[in-house]
Amino acid sequence: MPTNPEHVRVRFAPSPTGLLHIGGLRTALTNYLFARHHGGTLILRIEDTDRARFIEEAEADILHSLSWAGITVDESPQRGGPFEPYRQSERSESYARAAAVLVESGHAYLAFDSADEIEQLRQRHRSESNPNPRYDLETRLEMKNSLSLSAEEVSVRLERGDAHVVRLKVEPGQSLAFTDLIRGDVEFQSDTIDDQVLVKSDGLPTYHLANVVDDHAMQITHVIRGEEWLPSTPKHILLYRAFGWTAPVMAHLPLILSPSGGKLSKRSAERAGIPVSVAEYIKSDYEPEAVVNFLALLGWNPGSEKEFFTLEELVEAFSFDRVGQAGIQFDLDKLKWFNEHYLRGKTASELVPRARIELEKVGIQCDNARLEDVIDLMRERISFVKELVNSPYLFADPTDYDARSVSKRWKEDSSKLVTDYADAIAELPEFTVEALEEALRALADENGVGAGRIIHPVRLAVSGISHGPGLFELLHVLGKESCVRRMFTAAEVLGE
RNA sequence: GCCGCGUUCGUCUAGGGGUUCAGGACGCCGCCCUUUCACGGCGGUAACACGGGUUCAAAUCCCGUACGCGGUACCA
Numbered sequence: 293m294p295t296n297p298e299h300v301r302v303r304f305a306p307s308p309t310g311l312l313h314i315g316g317l318r319t320a321l322t323n324y325l326f327a328r329h330h331g332g333t334l335i336l337r338i339e340d341t342d343r344a345r346f347i348e349e350a351e352a353d354i355l356h357s358l359s360w361a362g363i364t365v366d367e368s369p370q371r372g373g374p375f376e377p378y379r380q381s382e383r384s385e386s387y388a389r390a391a392a393v394l395v396e397s398g399h400a401y402l403a404f405d406s407a408d409e410i411e412q413l414r415q416r417h418r419s420e421s422n423p424n425p426r427y428d429l430e431t432r433l434e435m436k437n438s439l440s441l442s443a444e445e446v447s448v449r450l451e452r453g454d455a456h457v458v459r460l461k462v463e464p465g466q467s468l469a470f471t472d473l474i475r476g477d478v479e480f481q482s483d484t485i486d487d488q489v490l491v492k493s494d495g496l497p498t499y500h501l502a503n504v505v506d507d508h509a510m511q512i513t514h515v516i517r518g519e520e521w522l523p524s525t526p527k528h529i530l531l532y533r534a535f536g537w538t539a540p541v542m543a544h545l546p547l548i549l550s551p552s553g554g555k556l557s558k559r560s561a562e563r564a565g566i567p568v569s570v571a572e573y574i575k576s577d578y579e580p581e582a583v584v585n586f587l588a589l590l591g592w593n594p595g596s597e598k599e600f601f602t603l604e605e606l607v608e609a610f611s612f613d614r615v616g617q618a619g620i621q622f623d624l625d626k627l628k629w630f631n632e633h634y635l636r637g638k639t640a641s642e643l644v645p646r647a648r649i650e651l652e653k654v655g656i657q658c659d660n661a662r663l664e665d666v667i668d669l670m671r672e673r674i675s676f677v678k679e680l681v682n683s684p685y686l687f688a689d690p691t692d693y694d695a696r697s698v699s700k701r702w703k704e705d706s707s708k709l710v711t712d713y714a715d716a717i718a719e720l721p722e723f724t725v726e727a728l729e730e731a732l733r734a735l736a737d738e739n740g741v742g743a744g745r746i747i748h749p750v751r752l753a754v755s756g757i758s759h760g761p762g763l764f765e766l767l768h769v770l771g772k773e774s775c776v777r778r779m780f781t782a783a784e785v786l787g788e
Numbered sequence: 789g790c791c792g793c794g795u796u797c798g799u800c801u802a803g804g805g806g807u808u809c810a811g812g813a814c815g816c817c818g819c820c821c822u823u824u825c826a827c828g829g830c831g832g833u834a835a836c837a838c839g840g841g842u843u844c845a846a847a848u849c850c851c852g853u854a855c856g857c858g859g860u861a862c863c864a
Contacts, residue, residue, distance in 0.1 A: 307864045342863055407862075421789050424860050457862055475793070484791050485860090492862040499864050523792055523859035544793085546857095551799080553856065589813095593801055597812055616794095616801080619857055623799050626814045636827080672827045701824090732823095747823040759825035 300332025301513050304358075304365070305503070307339045308350030311569035312357040315518060315548045315556060318587045322545060323516045324363045325588070325610040335510060336368035338379040339503070341496045357570035361580050362603050367510075375510040380502050387497035390505045390535070391458045391490055395438075399534035400490055403427075403437035404449055404456045410435075426486035429464055458491035460500075460530060468526035473514070473543035473612045480526035488527050500524060504531040507540055516543045519619075543612055546591045549619045556622055566624050577646065577678045579638075582630035591616045600633060632675050640664035643677055650678040656687045665769045669761040683760065686769075689778050690756030697758035698786060706749035707783040709739065713746055714779035723772045728764040753782030 304320040306312060327334040336358070340346055355370065367373025377383060394400035405413075410427065413435065417425030425431065432439055437459065438446045449456070466482035490501040497505070507515060522544045532539040550560035561568045567576055573583055585601055593616075594601070594609045601609065635643075644663050651658055658666070666686050674680060684690075693702075716731045717723070732750070736743045751763050754775055760766060767775050 305864095309864070339864070345863065403862095405862095410862085419789085423789055426790095426860075455862095459862095472793095478792075480792070489862045494862080496862090498862070503864095518858095519793070520858055520864090524864095526792095546794080549857075555857080589800070591800090595802080597802085599813065618794050620801095621799060623814065626800065629814055632827095670826095673825065697824095742823090744823050751824065757825090761825080763823060 299513070300327055300330040301335065301511050302327050302332065302516055303335040303337050303507070303510065303512055305337040305339050305506075305517075306354050307342065307345075307499075308347055308354065309342065309345040310347055310350055311571045312350075312354045314568055314570060314573070314587070316354075317357060317361060317363075317570050317583075318548060318590060319516065319518055319545060320358060320363055321361065321584060321587055322592075322610075322615075324365075325606050326514065326516060326543075326612070327366075328607040329610050332513075333366045334364075335373065335375075335512070336365040336378065337506060337510070338369055338381075339499065340379055340381045341499065341502050343494060343496065353569075353571060357574070360570065360574055361584050380497070380506065383502075383506065384496065386509065387491065387502055387505055388495070391497070391501065394460075394490070394531075394534055395458060397534065399461055399530075400458050401438045401461050401487075402446065402450075402456050403432075403435060403459050403487075403489075404441075404454050405435050405437070406455075427459070428486040429462060429483070432459075432487055455493040457489045457493050459487040460490055460527065460534075462487055462530065466530075468529045470525065470529060470539065470542055472522075473541060474546075474615050475522075475544060475617055478522070478525070480523075482526070482530070485526055485530075488524075490531075500527050500531065504528050504535070504537075508532070508535070508537045512540050514541045514543060516545065519544045519547045543615075545615065546617055547619045548590060549621045551621050551623070553621070561622070564622070564624065566622055577650070577676045578627075579631050579634040581634045582627065585634075586627045586630045590620045590622075591618075600630075628675050635674070635677065636671055640667040640671070643667050643671075646677045647680055650681055651687075654681050656681065656684070658687055662769070669765055669769055673761065683755075685755040685757070685760075689774070689781065690754070692756060693752060693782065693786060694757045697752050697756075701748040701752050701758055702786050703745070703749070705739075705741075705745070707787055709735070709741070709746045710749050710753050710779045711783045712739075713750060714776045714783075717767070717772060718776050720772070723768065725764045725768045728767050732764075749782075750779065753786075754778045 302323045304323045306316050324334055326332070338351055351369070358365065365371065367375065367378060369378045391400065395402065413427065413431060414425045417431065427435065434440070439461070441449075462482050462485055464483050467479060468482055469477060469479040472478050488500055489498050491497050525542055529539055548556050550556045550566070551564045552560055554560060556566070556568065558568050567573050581602070584603060584606070588601060588606045589599070592610070593614055595614055641664055644660055644667065647663055647667060666680065670680055670683065670686070680686070713732060713735055716735055717728060720727050720731060732746055733743055736746055747763050748758065751760065751766070752758055754767065754770060770778075
């Protein structure tokens with residue numbers, strides 16, 4: 293068992309309540325980079341203590357998302373490890389034991405209040421100046437708990453099997469300070485925090501208890517998580533103190549904001565066209581390298597002007613010194629730019645399987661060799677692999693001709709020039725890019741017109757539109773028969 | 789409301805008291821390349837929230853205000 297305090301041990305601890313959020317992947321990535329940078333250990337712990345929100349498929353989605361991004365973990369429910377099990381639902385006894393210790397030592401107490409009674413407490417104290425009354429040292433004596441009830445009453449209730457929770461007994465006047473790796477010194481006063489529920493009435497622990505118990509048991513040295521956890525850190529500090537344990541070093545990452553400001557919620561993200569779950573990025577055909585690179589640069593900068601990083605390079609360069617503290621707006625354009633970059637860096641054969649999936653979705657047939665040619669033709673013109681299907685002319689004869697392009701490019705002599713060119717290339721001994729161009733320029737000379745006078749109508753004839761890859765490369769990929777056929781068809785359809 | 793955390797171009801950021809009338813990237817605009825559209829190259833646009841201090845000197849340090857964000861659950 294690793295007991296060397298110098299050995300970095302961090303954990304990514306998602307809750308299986310749905311598809312892994314892009315912000316969750318960022319947290320996982322940061323943990324990964326920090327662990328690998330220090331030659332440490334990354335643990336995946338599934339925090340499934342919320343039965344109401346539990347989703348069966350979520351764990352598989354988390355695993356799939358991490359592996360898609362190239363994030364490997366060392367200890368997990370699947371890989372096992374020295375601190376098994378790695379699912380909190382399987383560690384219930386240790387939380388129950390821990391809670392008993394706290395009650396025993398007076399750091400926690402039992403509370404029998406129903407949801408209704410708590411709601412009444414809130415209503416009782418709610419006012420303009422106190423919109424969210426707490427269950428805390430001010431109010432706990434008004435409630436039914438082992439602090440307000442007699443010992444007899446408590447044991448009667450317990451024997452009767454009354455539902456109850458365990459609450460943290462927060463003592464007044466304590467300073468709860470810690471040094472955050474990203475924010476520096478942070479201090480809270482115990483008077484401002486409530487008697488947090490540690491064990492729910494279903495017997496399962498809340499995040500706060502489970503998290504502290506497990507981080508200690510698993511010898512976690514650094515807790516790296518989102519800033520939304522910053523306000524609950526003092527509660528955790530209180531728990532570490534109550535147990536007599538040393539708290540891990542904390543690092544609270546700035547939150548990812550939606551472009552309109554505010555948390556990147558499902559709604560705000562969708563409005564901005566931003567995928568929220570990693571599954572959507574996978575489905576939308578993002579390059580994982582692009583997402584990783586982009587995510588790493590959210591709130592962190594390498595201190596140089598380098599912007600493209602492989603995972604290995606990120607591991608090498610990562611440091612908390614260069615993590616910012618302010619929330620970061622999600623910039624979809626920048627992500628797209630990264631995606632284009634990584635797309636261009638991939639070979640056609642690498643991209644073929646993914647392209648094929650997209651083609652199949654819309655029922656396009658195409659053999660591999662041809663598909664590779666198409667990818668080479670289009671790679672610099674698309675942002676995502678799936679955009680290949682937006683150019684159907686690459687796979688089939690155009691069914692119509694863009695009206696604006698026709699009026700701009702199809703002149704009175706186009707029909708003749710295009711068919712003449714079709715005749716010329718039909719005769720070509722070698723259907724090469726060079727020969728194709730030579731033939732066209734020769735034809736232009738013969739007719740005393742500029743090459744563009746033929747090039748544009750030909751493009752329109754074979755593709756139905758007026759923009760796209762270099763014409764001769766396009767013709768070459770399309771093949772002789774197809775080109776000739778398309779040109780004659782266009783001449784017939786568009787006429788004079 | 790209370791508690792906490794923030795605040796440099798539209799966005800991500802560099803910058804840690806003088807060498808910065810603030811550098812890079814995305815976006816946007818223009819030019820070049822060019823048969824189109826892209827790619828690429830070049831150039832341009834645009835920021836230290838505000839007010840007080842401290843100091844010879846502040847984007848940089850301190851305080852306050854404003855604004856933003858997070859938390860304020862038997863959710864994580």
